Amino acid sequence: MKEMSRKCPQFTDSVIRRMTRISIDCGAINLSQGFPDFDPPKALMDRLAEVSFAGPHQYPITMGALNFRQALAKKCGRFMGRTLDPNTEMVVTIGSTEAMVDTIFALTNPGDKIVIFSPYFENYRAQSIMADCEPIFVPLVPPHYNFDPEVLEDAFRQGPKAILICNPSNPSGKVFTKQELQLIAELCIRYDVYAIMDEVYEHIVYAPNVHTYMNSIPGMWERTISCSSLSKTYSITGWRIGYAIAPKPIMDRIKQYHDFMTVGAPSPLMEAAVVGLEMPDSYYAEFGAHYAHMKQIFTDGLDRIGMRYTDPQGTYFILADIGPYMKKGQTDVEFCEEMARKVGVACVPGTSFFREDVNNIVRFHFAKKDETLYAALERLADIRTKMA
Numbered sequence: 001m002k003e004m005s006r007k008c009p010q011f012t013d014s015v016i017r018r019m020t021r022i023s024i025d026c027g028a029i030n031l032s033q034g035f036p037d038f039d040p041p042k043a044l045m046d047r048l049a050e051v052s053f054a055g056p057h058q059y060p061i062t063m064g065a066l067n068f069r070q071a072l073a074k075k076c077g078r079f080m081g082r083t084l085d086p087n088t089e090m091v092v093t094i095g096s097t098e099a100m101v102d103t104i105f106a107l108t109n110p111g112d113k114i115v116i117f118s119p120y121f122e123n124y125r126a127q128s129i130m131a132d133c134e135p136i137f138v139p140l141v142p143p144h145y146n147f148d149p150e151v152l153e154d155a156f157r158q159g160p161k162a163i164l165i166c167n168p169s170n171p172s173g174k175v176f177t178k179q180e181l182q183l184i185a186e187l188c189i190r191y192d193v194y195a196i197m198d199e200v201y202e203h204i205v206y207a208p209n210v211h212t213y214m215n216s217i218p219g220m221w222e223r224t225i226s227c228s229s230l231s232k233t234y235s236i237t238g239w240r241i242g243y244a245i246a247p248k249p250i251m252d253r254i255k256q257y258h259d260f261m262t263v264g265a266p267s268p269l270m271e272a273a274v275v276g277l278e279m280p281d282s283y284y285a286e287f288g289a290h291y292a293h294m295k296q297i298f299t300d301g302l303d304r305i306g307m308r309y310t311d312p313q314g315t316y317f318i319l320a321d322i323g324p325y326m327k328k329g330q331t332d333v334e335f336c337e338e339m340a341r342k343v344g345v346a347c348v349p350g351t352s353f354f355r356e357d358v359n360n361i362v363r364f365h366f367a368k369k370d371e372t373l374y375a376a377l378e379r380l381a382d383i384r385t386k387m388a
């Protein structure tokens, strides 16, 4: 038989989703793959029930239903502080995941370089390899996950096509400040580099931190692609609705890839999700307060247990230090698998996020009902004995 693609062996299956399978296998509480165990807003579920009878049920228009794009333009325009054209500046995709893939394919040619901060969301490396691009990793240094501007500029000197930024950042929980984004923007403009933003956690930010949209920084609209989705903001990760927002010349190319990649996002779900996009500002305030509440429960619990962690500025992830509980010579992957079985809580080994040699960090997520978080913390309370 002829050789299959040489790209696949360059990345493994998703470690995050593998931890979910292990977690199901051994009945652990799954704090690995980030998704809520609580319901989406009732208004969305009610509307979905109506749509199941009223339709639509057939292929959507490829760039996304017009009423959805109109609602999206209003909602995103309000938060980004600019008027967005629903016809020329956006496309609705199968999650932000597809938006990122379409964008990378639309911007790059084989051999192009993409700057990626490490630790990074594991999709980025795989997606870059799929597009025959080469990542240049720039460290975000623990425990505060700041970057060295000199190291970043060194990466820009290597002639990348784009920088890919997750803001707020999975897994570090970092929220890039306006000053940091301005510094990156100056480099993008000076070295003629596109900014691909993954902003799925834009509404999960803890005060006093605030989310700044890269495309709102002067000079950046022309070269920024904002990828995001409804997955996190409306607790509907399974609906698979995402989008990209970019100026028309870039968007025209992204739409071409989208058209042939997936045809379109699911039409009944887009129809139902319009209700979410039309939510008032109070929805986002309550949503943020709910996440602050869950974070408080989880960090208070970790404090009681004595586990060290970096307090996230945004997202629903926490990077924690498992060094004190590891056996000599144990890898973080082995530790996490053993922990799922013996402690009954699943998390993700840090090596799946870090480019650097880091073996003592794991990622927990806390988008869970209070009782789930309390149960997980109870199991973690005697982690030292259980993992001895």
Ligand SMILES: Cc1ncc(COP(=O)(O)O)c(C=O)c1O
Pocket: 034, 094, 095, 096, 097, 098, 121, 166, 170, 198, 200, 228, 229, 230, 231, 237, 240, 241, 242
């Ligand atoms: C940083 C980041 N980007 C994208 C995604 C995927 O988003 P979507 O459900 O919109 O495909 C996730 C999901 O965990 C994520 O953490």
